[in-house]
Amino acid sequence: MKIASVRCVEYTGTLDHPEEFWEERLIRPVDIYPRFRSEGPPHLPRSGERSYRVESLFVHVEADSGVVGTAGPITREQAQHILTSMAPLLLGQDPLATEQRWDQLHRYCVHGRKGTEMMAISALDCALWDLKGRHFDVPVHVLLGGPVRDEIPAYASALGYSLDPDRVRERAAQLVGEGYTAMKWFPRHGPADGRGGMAKNEELVRTLRETVGPDVDIMVDAWMSWDVPYTLRMAQRLVDYAPHWIEEPVQPDRIDSYAQITAQIDNRIMITGGEHEYTRWGQHQLMRSRALHLTQPDTYWAGGISELLKIAALASTYDVKLIPHGHSVPANANLSFALPVALTPMLEYLVKWNALHQFFLAHPVHPVGGVVTPPTRPGLGMDLDEDKIEGRRELHPA
Numbered sequence: 001m002k003i004a005s006v007r008c009v010e011y012t013g014t015l016d017h018p019e020e021f022w023e024e025r026l027i028r029p030v031d032i033y034p035r036f037r038s039e040g041p042p043h044l045p046r047s048g049e050r051s052y053r054v055e056s057l058f059v060h061v062e063a064d065s066g067v068v069g070t071a072g073p074i075t076r077e078q079a080q081h082i083l084t085s086m087a088p089l090l091l092g093q094d095p096l097a098t099e100q101r102w103d104q105l106h107r108y109c110v111h112g113r114k115g116t117e118m119m120a121i122s123a124l125d126c127a128l129w130d131l132k133g134r135h136f137d138v139p140v141h142v143l144l145g146g147p148v149r150d151e152i153p154a155y156a157s158a159l160g161y162s163l164d165p166d167r168v169r170e171r172a173a174q175l176v177g178e179g180y181t182a183m184k185w186f187p188r189h190g191p192a193d194g195r196g197g198m199a200k201n202e203e204l205v206r207t208l209r210e211t212v213g214p215d216v217d218i219m220v221d222a223w224m225s226w227d228v229p230y231t232l233r234m235a236q237r238l239v240d241y242a243p244h245w246i247e248e249p250v251q252p253d254r255i256d257s258y259a260q261i262t263a264q265i266d267n268r269i270m271i272t273g274g275e276h277e278y279t280r281w282g283q284h285q286l287m288r289s290r291a292l293h294l295t296q297p298d299t300y301w302a303g304g305i306s307e308l309l310k311i312a313a314l315a316s317t318y319d320v321k322l323i324p325h326g327h328s329v330p331a332n333a334n335l336s337f338a339l340p341v342a343l344t345p346m347l348e349y350l351v352k353w354n355a356l357h358q359f360f361l362a363h364p365v366h367p368v369g370g371v372v373t374p375p376t377r378p379g380l381g382m383d384l385d386e387d388k389i390e391g392r393r394e395l396h397p398a
């Protein structure tokens with residue numbers, strides 16, 4: 001079998017959503033500058049008073065047998081890397097030899113060890129695994145030795161939700177009502193916002209704990225935007241509300257800062273990160289520096305299914321837990337059902353993000369009663385829903 005074509009296609013459709021979609025944004029490292037701090041949530045174009053226009057780009061890898069593997073949504077930058085430098089390396093090659101495909105892409109793209117090029121390699125690897133599963137007519141977790149269990153608890157990530165205390169109470173209670181036993185929120189304040197910001201962050205976590213009671217895990221994501229003293233002081237203020245973890249307290253390259261936080265933080269709080277780190281080599285730096293208790297590589301960024309398996313093996317030897325960043329639930333669910341239970345205790349589910357991200361999927365993976373069950377579709381289950389597609393446009397090399 002040979003790869004016959006690699007195509008990137010942008011699909012458009014309409015999401016019915018009367019209310020404002022993005023109510024709030026996360027804190028960013030650049031927010032220490034006033035000109036960025038005042039920016040609001042991302043803009044999503046409206047297609048009508050009660051609806052939004054959704055645009056998603058997918059990569060399709062087709063074999064000469066007619067089997068197609070799909071991955072996405074991806075960005076235009078990823079698509080350009082795929083179309084200009086990567087597609088020529090894939091055409092005519094064996095799509096089932098995923099190790100060889102990955103190694104050749106990695107050796108060829110010598111500047112692509114991290115960032116957008118590695119994200120493009122990751123998407124191609126996911127498309128190839130989707131193709132492989134379809135070829136053998138089984139879900140990818142079966143090819144990887146799963147399922148290791150009947151269900152995985154999902155945690156709800158509240159990215160994009162308003163942080164107004166009344167709205168937080170309403171949403172947190174709603175998530176508990178839906179069966180979630182863990183939820184992650186995104187405090188909006190950091191070192192540039194002084195003690196007033198710290199009080200606001202504390203108010204968020206206090207509100208959550210008062211709402212969900214003692215038995216639901218609460219996590220906070222600082223999205224790389226705090227620093228060592230801020231994180232340690234914030235942890236002191238939060239510890240009585242029993243946060244399960246503090247995520248990405250500092251920028252990814254500040255590994256010593258991570259390690260300092262992890263060594264000094266109250267032992268009732270875990271430090272997590274690795275969402276913006278790439279490949280086994282990048283992740284290994286975090287692990288051997290004892291920088292975190294739990295790593296969150298993104299399957300679609302850190303190297304794909306092929307590379308996440310290697311990162312998972314590394315993590316298990318360091319006794320670091322691994323929960324893939326919640327970018328693509330179908331890929332993460334397939335991977336997580338093939339990883340040891342103690343290594344991967346939960347699955348991340350970004351509630352708002354997935355309404356957009358899985359919009360075009362015919363068989364989206366959503367938690368029911370707070371848990372996800374083993375995927376049953378062949379491959380990664382990436383069939384698109386023709387009824388949702390209003391327009392399509394194929395991209396070509398720039």
Ligand SMILES: [Mg+2]
Pocket residue numbers: 221223247248275
């Ligand atoms: Mg995160």
